[in-house]
Amino acid sequence: MRRLYIDFDGVVLDTIPPLYEKLGIDTSGVDNGSAEEKIQKFANYDYRNVVKDKYILNDSINCIKKLLDSKRFEISFLSHVHSLDEAIVKTKYLRRHFKDDTTIIIVPGKISKTKMVHSEGAILVDDFSSNLREWQEAGGIAVRFNQELESKGFKVIDKLDQLLDMFDENGDEIC
Ligand SMILES: [Mg+2]
Structure with a gap:
């Protein structure tokens, strides 16, 4: 995985x-x-x-359930926050949809995501190019999420289950 x-x-x-x-x-x-x-x-x-089901992006919750079912990935959420209240709201939201099958990591707004987890060899799906650039520089695999499929030089997806076409049953990249 x-x-x-x-x-x-x-x-x-x-x-x-x-x-x-x-x-x-x-x-x-x-x-x-x-x-x-x-x-x-x-x-x-x-x-x-704003942390509400009506803002679900391209069936993301169901796509993540598909990714979990595929057993190819060990999934964590990695989210920047600006307040403890924001952290609580997001954690409660995610735990409503995902019981104990995922990890939730909250990152203070001013700290790089690469400083919170071991990024080498791991995939990050993010919409923000700066986060992806840092991730790649730290040895991680960067995948941009963009609804218009603008890559900005990264692999790009507009629906999370497209990861199943990019990574095989061992979680290795399909070339
Ligand atoms: Mg983002």
């Missing part, structure tokens, strides 16, 4: 567009506040408003 780490925001749930809308953050590239102000907004936000 190969270790597989799955990002939360932008992979399991499509939380970013509603979150930015609710916080009044512009995504068009117009600068509307410092990075520190944005981090404060994220830290104070009530994530129960």
Whole structure:
């Protein structure tokens, strides 16, 4: 089995567009506040408003169940958070869908995901290129999740069960 780490925001749930809308953050590239102000907004936000089934991305929950059934991967969720409340909301959400068959790892917003887990030889599915770049540099296998299949130089998927076409029954890459 190969270790597989799955990002939360932008992979399991499509939380970013509603979150930015609710916080009044512009995504068009117009600068509307410092990075520190944005981090404060994220830290104070009530994530129960966006961590909901209605934001499930491309059948992600069922796809992860398929991945578990395939027994090719040892699955962990690896999610950046800005507050303890956000960590609690996400953990409760994931535990509602996955009982004791997955691991949940919460990463403080300012720490690299590569500093929290042993990335070498493990897969990370993430929508954020910086996370993937760091992961690859640390010897991991980076897979970008993007709904428009924009690769930005990485392997790319738009549905999590596509991993079954990329990795064989031993979790090895299919060339
Ligand atoms: Mg993400």
